[in-house]
Amino acid sequence: MAKKIKISINGVSVEIDQDTTILDAARQTGVIIPTLCYHKDLCVAGNCRVCIVEIMGQKRLTAACATPCEEGMDILTNSLKVRNSRKHIIELLLSEHNADCTRCYKNGNCELQKLASEYKIMTQDFIRLVPFKNYTIDQFSPSIIKDDSKCIRCQRCVRTCAELQGVNALTVAHKGDQMKITTFFEKAMNDVVCTNCGQCINHCPTGALVEKNYIEEVWDAIADKTKHVIVQTAPAVRVGLGEELGFGPGVRVTGKMVAALKRLGFDAVMDTDFTADLTIMEEGTELLTRLKRKMVDHDPDVKFPMATSCSPGWIKYIEHMYPDYLDHLSTCKSPQQMFGALAKTYYAKARNLDPETIVSVSIMPCTAKKFEANRPEMHDSGYRDVDYVLTTRELAIMIKQAGIDFMRLDDVHYDRLMGESTGAGVIFGATGGVMEAALRTAYELVTGRDVPFDNLNITPVRGMEGVKEATVKIENPLKEWAFLEGVELKCAVAHGLVNAHKVMESIRSGESNYQFIEFMACPGGCLGGGGQPIPTNPEIRRKRAEAIYAEDEGMPLRKSHQNPEIIKIYKDFLDHPLSEKSHHLLHTHYSPRDRF
Amino acid sequence: MITKDEVCKVHAMTEEEKYALLKNVINDYDRKESNLIQILHMAQAIFGYLPVEVQHYIADQMELSVSKVNSVLTFYSFFSTQPKGKYTVSICLGTACYVRGGREVLNKLKDVLGIDVGVTTDDKMFSLSVMRCIGACGLAPAMTVNSKVYKQVNPNKIHRILGMLK
Amino acid sequence: MTTNYLLKRVDFIFKNENDWEVILSKSINRAPQELINELISSELKGRGGAGFPTGLKWKLSAEAVNAIKYVICNADEGEPGTFKDREILSRVPFKVLTAMAVCGHVIGAKEGYIYLRGEYHFLRPELNKAIVEFEYYCKEIKFDFSIKIFMGSGAYICGEETALFESMEGKRGEPRNKPPFPSTSGYMGKPTVINNVETLAHTFTIFKYGAKRFYDLGVQYSRGSKLFSVSGDTPKPGIYELELGMSLEDFVEEFGDGDTKAVQVGGASGFLVPRKRFHETAIGFQGKLTGISLPTGGSMMLFNSSRSMFNVLDNYLEFFREESCGQCTPCRVGCQQLLKGIKAVKRGEKNAQYLDKLLRLTETMQYTAKCGLGQSVANSFSSIVENFREEMIY
Ligand SMILES: Cc1cc2nc3c(=O)[nH]c(=O)nc-3n(C[C@H](O)[C@H](O)[C@H](O)COP(=O)(O)O)c2cc1C
Numbered sequence A: 001m002a003k004k005i006k007i008s009i010n011g012v013s014v015e016i017d018q019d020t021t022i023l024d025a026a027r028q029t030g031v032i033i034p035t036l037c038y039h040k041d042l043c044v045a046g047n048c049r050v051c052i053v054e055i056m057g058q059k060r061l062t063a064a065c066a067t068p069c070e071e072g073m074d075i076l077t078n079s080l081k082v083r084n085s086r087k088h089i090i091e092l093l094l095s096e097h098n099a100d101c102t103r104c105y106k107n108g109n110c111e112l113q114k115l116a117s118e119y120k121i122m123t124q125d126f127i128r129l130v131p132f133k134n135y136t137i138d139q140f141s142p143s144i145i146k147d148d149s150k151c152i153r154c155q156r157c158v159r160t161c162a163e164l165q166g167v168n169a170l171t172v173a174h175k176g177d178q179m180k181i182t183t184f185f186e187k188a189m190n191d192v193v194c195t196n197c198g199q200c201i202n203h204c205p206t207g208a209l210v211e212k213n214y215i216e217e218v219w220d221a222i223a224d225k226t227k228h229v230i231v232q233t234a235p236a237v238r239v240g241l242g243e244e245l246g247f248g249p250g251v252r253v254t255g256k257m258v259a260a261l262k263r264l265g266f267d268a269v270m271d272t273d274f275t276a277d278l279t280i281m282e283e284g285t286e287l288l289t290r291l292k293r294k295m296v297d298h299d300p301d302v303k304f305p306m307a308t309s310c311s312p313g314w315i316k317y318i319e320h321m322y323p324d325y326l327d328h329l330s331t332c333k334s335p336q337q338m339f340g341a342l343a344k345t346y347y348a349k350a351r352n353l354d355p356e357t358i359v360s361v362s363i364m365p366c367t368a369k370k371f372e373a374n375r376p377e378m379h380d381s382g383y384r385d386v387d388y389v390l391t392t393r394e395l396a397i398m399i400k401q402a403g404i405d406f407m408r409l410d411d412v413h414y415d416r417l418m419g420e421s422t423g424a425g426v427i428f429g430a431t432g433g434v435m436e437a438a439l440r441t442a443y444e445l446v447t448g449r450d451v452p453f454d455n456l457n458i459t460p461v462r463g464m465e466g467v468k469e470a471t472v473k474i475e476n477p478l479k480e481w482a483f484l485e486g487v488e489l490k491c492a493v494a495h496g497l498v499n500a501h502k503v504m505e506s507i508r509s510g511e512s513n514y515q516f517i518e519f520m521a522c523p524g525g526c527l528g529g530g531g532q533p534i535p536t537n538p539e540i541r542r543k544r545a546e547a548i549y550a551e552d553e554g555m556p557l558r559k560s561h562q563n564p565e566i567i568k569i570y571k572d573f574l575d576h577p578l579s580e581k582s583h584h585l586l587h588t589h590y591s592p593r594d595r596f
Numbered sequence B: 001m002i003t004k005d006e007v008c009k010v011h012a013m014t015e016e017e018k019y020a021l022l023k024n025v026i027n028d029y030d031r032k033e034s035n036l037i038q039i040l041h042m043a044q045a046i047f048g049y050l051p052v053e054v055q056h057y058i059a060d061q062m063e064l065s066v067s068k069v070n071s072v073l074t075f076y077s078f079f080s081t082q083p084k085g086k087y088t089v090s091i092c093l094g095t096a097c098y099v100r101g102g103r104e105v106l107n108k109l110k111d112v113l114g115i116d117v118g119v120t121t122d123d124k125m126f127s128l129s130v131m132r133c134i135g136a137c138g139l140a141p142a143m144t145v146n147s148k149v150y151k152q153v154n155p156n157k158i159h160r161i162l163g164m165l166k
Numbered sequence C: 001m002t003t004n005y006l007l008k009r010v011d012f013i014f015k016n017e018n019d020w021e022v023i024l025s026k027s028i029n030r031a032p033q034e035l036i037n038e039l040i041s042s043e044l045k046g047r048g049g050a051g052f053p054t055g056l057k058w059k060l061s062a063e064a065v066n067a068i069k070y071v072i073c074n075a076d077e078g079e080p081g082t083f084k085d086r087e088i089l090s091r092v093p094f095k096v097l098t099a100m101a102v103c104g105h106v107i108g109a110k111e112g113y114i115y116l117r118g119e120y121h122f123l124r125p126e127l128n129k130a131i132v133e134f135e136y137y138c139k140e141i142k143f144d145f146s147i148k149i150f151m152g153s154g155a156y157i158c159g160e161e162t163a164l165f166e167s168m169e170g171k172r173g174e175p176r177n178k179p180p181f182p183s184t185s186g187y188m189g190k191p192t193v194i195n196n197v198e199t200l201a202h203t204f205t206i207f208k209y210g211a212k213r214f215y216d217l218g219v220q221y222s223r224g225s226k227l228f229s230v231s232g233d234t235p236k237p238g239i240y241e242l243e244l245g246m247s248l249e250d251f252v253e254e255f256g257d258g259d260t261k262a263v264q265v266g267g268a269s270g271f272l273v274p275r276k277r278f279h280e281t282a283i284g285f286q287g288k289l290t291g292i293s294l295p296t297g298g299s300m301m302l303f304n305s306s307r308s309m310f311n312v313l314d315n316y317l318e319f320f321r322e323e324s325c326g327q328c329t330p331c332r333v334g335c336q337q338l339l340k341g342i343k344a345v346k347r348g349e350k351n352a353q354y355l356d357k358l359l360r361l362t363e364t365m366q367y368t369a370k371c372g373l374g375q376s377v378a379n380s381f382s383s384i385v386e387n388f389r390e391e392m393i394y
């Protein structure tokens, strides 16, 4: 038990745990102190100074986010001195800010704007500093737009990229009035190690970092009568979208989302969960094949551990940072790209459509998916497999633009052919989900029995721990897999690229001996993706994860190989996992990139 | 430890030898991130400035991200990412020097050298820079050429000071 | 109360240091508590910044529990118009080294660092020699203490103690949030005593002669002597050790050129005192006469009537705008606004009342900036604008 201390906030005495910051203490007692540079995911910077409060007896004000309470502190959060100073600080921020709200992508969900509006900053006495500086808007990346004229130098993005992702694509350069947030040598985001994960976007309080949006392009496609526009929705979108449209965090809105997409005018609404199940079939088989090649054929070229390949942020990361480990990646494309390749082949054929006329759109919790869809590797259907990638946030914008009262929609089911999924596909959206889904299927494939966890819930790989481990011992396998008798399959799960870095270092040093590892670029997995609603924080991630697992539990089928549409696609089109056709459409290889 | 003397011999070195020397420096400093600034100092002594390639090399050797190296070095005015001339002429614009005519001396220097602050002459002889108080305020205004300090300078003295260098 | 203190020259700091071995051996055989008490009773306050009582500083670090602790000598002297630390390190380096070692003994540190301003690299060879000799002696008397030099790289803000730690750790010199304070978490997160060069030199005096000799100098709240770097419009520029508590009038009498219009006390982050207030201004930590304190390193810059106070302020603000680390809003943006603001007023683009808005802004900066740099911009700004408002406008 932490020691309790007594303090007073705005004249009300309270007892709180020692070492609580003034900010947290205030929140606990129902007093809100505004913040900008503070974010629950990140270490405290204390540099914006909007959270200043007055401690009686001290001349100077104190940053609430950075100061622990001390016994007997008498704190005022709204004294005249505090208010005047805070107002000054907001005015200062606005003076170096290109506050052109009506033309800003963040208009309506901007922390700076909200603060300015709360404090009613109606005049601008200070001299505007914006035009005096050299600003370029960096729009070269297919995922991210960086506009320095909107940056308030809170460094949340810098801390995100360093602390959560360990990528350090964004840093602070220069000092004094020249200090700015930038990449190495002020190169474009597209030309540096940035993984396009979008975590910086999700943590930026202003419009300085936003996703590149393709909303107009998608509207155009929908309006084009010669096009057949199909859409897929990633697992994590259904547990996030509601937050943008009036629901609290952790509400599942799958049916409403499908209904909304139909109303937007998409010709077919299908589910990435379907290709998530397909990924499990391919990847699970690949894992078993690798094991066989190693243990039975003693093939020296087969690489272990095998690493998952569904997270495009992670892919770009390994291309830059561990190019010598690219052979460890599963050759499976991500579910989005499998879907894309099948949309213009399998789906086109089944519906008797000219693939040329198909526009394939995906709704993703992720900004790296935009980059992924743009990769030269992703044209195996003979066309660009996925034409447009929208984030959860962009979809919400379209729904609002279309005037859809989301709350009042009735649930609608996905369209057939690639719209059916199992609980295993759904949990792809959470960290550990791919691993859990793969184990459910692989174990059964090998032994003919359910994976030995209560109700199929492989709890060791769930939760928000940065690196999780699980070991599954194979007993009494089917005859075909007899060589696996007694084998302990050592698995690990890492989410957030700092954790990926930890695991990769432990592999490189030979310290760990895993066989199978799931990597997700974003903290919490896709549910905490860079394209998810803002804010995203530990509490919200936890709620979204609960929703995902609830969705899984509620599904009649919870193992990928049971999905009837999966069974059908192998029967009608792909033959069997790792068949030649699936190799052509569903698998790929990646190439090394420079570390800098 | 690499000594300053060794570093002094660098202008006779090939690029490869310079990089080899830098590698030794980095090893001497245990490749520790906390020694980054010392390593940057030495690297600048070896190469004269810190071009992109050298930053890459340091980041690579120390397993740091290159933007981090860049972030640190752009904070400090000692580090230059541009090559410097044979002589770096710096004029003090600290308060004492400023009020006693530092600005006029600077203007004269710009005139005579035909360059702006932060720039190097085409013949690579002179670079011009501005500094803050160097503690010669007693005899302001002060200027330095490389590490030699000239006190109580005035615009009329500039020709003589530069002339003696050529 | 209008007491006039006569200007009194003192000669402690630069007096011979040849007995440093004796002082060192003697001191490290005394109990830490005894040395702390000696310092506390001398009432020595830090000569580098905020004037924190040195004895208390050492005491807090001594009480911190940690196997590793550090002693750091702050020789980043960057305040415009200050050059005393350089003189100390070149003339009596052994005093400083001895004081660091004694501090190590008191708090339980085995490593010391001197953070030397980059521009002072020419001091390094001699200082290194002194360190070698010093460490040799320490070994001889079986006292475990080593000293290294860390070179600064041209950033004024690194004089601020926590920015200095960051810089020593190989990072950008951005000041940290306080608490924690250096006494519990300083360099490398370990308990650290950081003292100015001059402060350390004074402790040598105190250990040599006892607290009383030091305490007897100066006035209440401002005990002892202090080095002043005198520059500007003066026939006698240079470094002088003077007793604290003197009146500015006496000072100008001695150092002025007969036409002194104002004196900037304490460099860019200090105050400007106009002629009409010389007589009521005392130089000390809590200048009892006026409330003016001596916030920084002891720079005394004299201006005669030919100098434009607008130019002086312009120069200070340019300095702050560039040397601010840039991380916190009030300082980064505030400095730019102040600089642009006074120029706009001077050019007539903003009316004179805009100066009042700027004065209020400096108040906000003083209350809310993260470190001493942003907090002290108000000092020079308000003292210059309030006293020479006309010069700002016309
Ligand atoms: C912007 C800024 C610059 C500083 N520069 C110096 C400096 O150059 N030398 C110094 O000794 N202290 C400097 N200080 C003060 C230090 O932070 C610290 O208070 C001092 O080193 C403590 O030593 P003392 O107690 O012996 O004075 C500076 C403070 C600030 C805020």
Ligand code: SF4
Pocket: A097, A098, A099, A100, A101, A102, A104, A105, A106, A107, A108, A110, A111, A112, A113, A150, A206, A207, A208
């Ligand atoms: S970032 Fe925020 S405050 Fe700035 S223009 Fe955009 S919406 Fe307005």
Ligand code: SF4
Pocket: A144, A160, A161, A165, A167, A168, A169, A170, A193, A194, A195, A196, A197, A198, A199, A200, A201
């Ligand atoms: S997208 Fe991800 S990797 Fe790229 S800068 Fe942002 S946080 Fe860093």
Ligand code: SF4
Pocket: A150, A151, A152, A153, A154, A155, A156, A157, A158, A181, A203, A204, A205, A206, A208, A209
């Ligand atoms: S880009 Fe956004 S997060 Fe990064 S410093 Fe600027 S405002 Fe803050």
Ligand code: SF4
Pocket: C157, C174, C175, C323, C324, C325, C326, C327, C328, C329, C331, C332, C369, C370, C371, C372, C373, C374, C375
């Ligand atoms: S007050 Fe200035 S120097 Fe200090 S932390 Fe803030 S920006 Fe940096």
Ligand code: FES
Pocket: A034, A035, A036, A037, A038, A045, A046, A047, A048, A049, A050, A051, A052, A063, A064, A065, A066
């Ligand atoms: S939120 Fe506390 S300083 Fe920014």
Ligand code: FES
Pocket: B092, B093, B094, B095, B096, B097, B098, B132, B133, B134, B135, B136, B137, B138, B140, B141, B142, C080, C081, C082
């Ligand atoms: S102001 Fe130029 S040397 Fe001090």
